[in-house]
Amino acid sequence: MNTTAARKGRERTCNQCGAVYRSIRNTSRFCSSPCRKRAGRGSAPVGGPKAxxxxxxxxxxxxxxxxxxxxxxxxxxxxxxxxxxxxxxxxxxxxxxxxxxxxxxxxxxxxxxxxxxxxxxxxxxxxxxxxxxxxxxxxxxxxxxxxxxxxx
Incomplete structure (x- = not known):
């Protein structure tokens, strides 16, 4: 019997900061709300500490x-x-x-x-x-x- 928990979601890359994150949704494009809001404001994608x-x-x-x-x-x-x-x-x-x-x-x-x-x-x-x-x-x-x- 397998006792390790299965990882949920698939790895994706944030369109704003470039960080790799796991998402259950197929339509997610950003790793967090701040990245989503920055992209919504039209700021250019930047490499942050995560990238x-x-x-x-x-x-x-x-x-x-x-x-x-x-x-x-x-x-x-x-x-x-x-x-x-x-x-x-x-x-x-x-x-x-x-x-x-x-x-x-x-x-x-x-x-x-x-x-x-x-x-x-x-x-x-x-x-x-x-x-x-x-x-x-x-x-x-x-x-x-x-x-x-x-x-x-």
Whole structure:
């Protein structure tokens, strides 16, 4: 006799935040009421804390494990905006590493177009040293250095 409870519903992906959830209804499109309301207001789908690395495709996950994709925002703990992920190295280096990983595992060739499309689909920003997140990080670090200097 099977003593484990059967899982109800089927796995679906939220149209707003990208989270994977279980739903009994065949017509559900959102994981929660806040996501449903955001979509109803017409706000663009965003990756939230639920739509982080665990919801990415194979290409983005491989780059994240290799350390070429990382979280770049928000900078402050007080900031409650959604996490922002970006390439931490230039795209040519990341693509070369990805080709090497896929070749080593026998998964085939990854074209530059497929690479770019996968990053865009997962909401990963390109490598940019002048991004708004980088500028905010530099301002934050300058404020922290000023506070430390005044404290001494």
């Amino acid at each position: 982080g690395p665990e919801c990415w495709g194979v290409i983005a996950k491989a780059l994240h494990r290799a350390g070429y994709v990382g979280r770049v925002g928000p900078v402050s703990r007080r900031d409650t905006s959604a996490p922002t992920y970006a390439l931490l190295v230039d795209p040519e280096t990341a693509h070369a590493e990805l080709v090497h990983q896929f070749d080593r595992r026998g998964w085939g060739l990854v074209s530059r177009e497929e690479f770019s499309a996968a990053l865009k689909a997962d909401g990963i920003h390109g490598f940019n040293t002048r991004s708004p997140e980088t500028l905010e990080l530099n301002r934050f670090r300058a404020r922290q250095r000023g506070r430390m200097a005044r404290a001494d």
